[in-house]
Amino acid sequence: MNRWTFLPRGLLAAMTIMAASALMPAPAQATRVKDVAAVQGVRSNQLVGYGLVVGLDGTGDGNNAYTTRSLANFMQQMGISLPQGVTVQPKNVAAVLVTADLPAFARPGQTIDVTVSSVGSAKSLRGGTLIQTPLRGADGQVYALAQGSLVVAGAGASAGGSSVTVNHLNAGRIPNGALVERTVPTPLLLGEGVTLALRADDFQTASRVAAAINRAIGDGTAQALDGRTVQVRAPRDPNERVAFLASLEDLPVELATPTARVVFNARTGSVVLNQAVKLAPAAIAHGNLSISISSTPQVSQPPPLAPPGAQTVVTEKADIQVQQDGGKIIEVEASAQLADVVRALNKLGATPQDLLAILQALKAAGALKAELEVI
Structure with a gap:
């Protein structure tokens, strides 16, 4: 008699997944299913x-x-x-x-x-x-x-009207x-299957997760419903389902190429570019405009023979200076690697605040192959 017939179906499916993942060669830039998706309903x-x-x-x-x-x-x-x-x-x-x-x-x-x-x-x-x-x-x-x-990770002290605070x-x-004191019920053990929710909305990644599960278990086990949801048939028994999901999370899946994106933080001035950002040939002219305002108090006193009621008046003299640094035209070559993009932008010598305006102009001109996101 075949010894596998004594094993529960859920445990047999889990062992099948482990055997398939052990024999399956790891693809380039592969990661685990648990790194890109989580079981829907299992949350804090x-x-x-x-x-x-x-x-x-x-x-x-x-x-x-x-x-x-x-x-x-x-x-x-x-x-x-x-x-x-x-x-x-x-x-x-x-x-x-x-x-x-x-x-x-x-x-x-x-x-x-x-x-x-x-x-x-x-x-x-x-x-x-x-x-x-x-x-x-x-x-x-x-x-x-x-x-x-x-x-409390901090300290403070005050004396003589002065105070110092750390953190x-x-x-x-x-x-x-x-x-x-109380347990929150989860829908993990309800229904005929489980739903995997991708951490990022991507149709290609959802399709690859479903394909990896079907290769390891069998066709029809998983189905990508949209760019963020993958439906998976799972055993009904609680112990079998837990073992099935534990093995499912370790399946290797090849990541899709991420969407080219530039993220700009308007509060801190931080600019972050991912690996998919590319530049087409372009020419950029950049110049800095600085405005400085200084105020000097001036005191006007009444003369010695001033009538009664004359008072000393304090006025402010404002001095406004506008300075514009000369800019030069810089040619930016086509860049397919992130390091080349960074070197091309560093040639401009712009601050992070100015960099947003430059990136927006490059995007409008069609030279920046990425999405701009301001947070």
């Missing part, structure tokens, strides 16, 4: 909560209305009632928002990291302790409870600071 969930940080060294919110009310409500829950008309001024307490990401398949009793950020006028959260804070999901249910001592003191983290 965002949690948020409102709490109080205590134990600060006089750097708390002070006399903020919501911090005072929150502290009074907490003390009342602990069985402490303040006399009528008595208010607290919590200089050692700060109101904070607590955020966390609940990973997929997280079970009750596991711990996750949390981030704590001040929402009031606290000067620093360094040395503080977060008291028990419920973390809720988008549905309003409590999924975790956070508590613990904050880790940011109004936000910190608590490693393993939240205890999971």
Whole structure:
């Protein structure tokens, strides 16, 4: 009798994938399926909560209305009632928002990291302790409870009216600071198959992922539905499905050539070009225009025999200078490699801010073979 008949179908499919991937020669620039796609529905969930940080060294919110009310409500829950008309001024307490990401398949009793950020006028959260804070999901249910001592990567000091601050003191983290209390169900084990969602929208990559799965398992196992979705038939048994997906993620797939793109960050002035960017022959003339404005205060005093009521007047004298550096025409040769594109752009001697205008002009002239994206 054939010994393979004793194996479950899902396990047999997983072993078939592993054997096929071992015998299959790795293509050039190949990567794994798990690097370009993820199982749809298997994701993390965002949690948020409102709490109080205590134990600060006089750097708390002070006399903020919501911090005072929150502290009074907490003390009342602990069985402490303040006399009528008595208010607290919590200089050692700060109101904070607590955020966390609940990973997929997280079970009750596991711990996750949390981030704590001040929402009031606290000067620093360094040395503080977060008291028990419920973390809720988008549905309003409590999924975790956070508590613990904050880790703030910063320092600050002040003396004589001067202060120095290193890094940011109004936000910190608590490693393993939240205890999971509720599980989020996932659709992994539902239906006859699973859906792979590509991390980038690309029809060629989706087609190649489906082809790699069909070569390893059999025709008709996977089908590319669009440029981001691949439908895969999988075993129904939970254990078999997990083993099937574990082997599926290790299948090699050849990456498609990425879309040529230039990304410009308008806030920092950063310019990033990917390997597919190309330049056609062009001629560029670039000149810098600089404007400087200086202001000089001038004092006008009244003469010695001025009438009563004459006052000294302070006026500002503004001096505006405009300077334009001479530009020269530079010929840019056709470039098929990213290193050649970088060398051609460096010849211009332009700043990153000027580089965006140059790239836009090259794109309009048809010399830049790439998409421009401003973030």
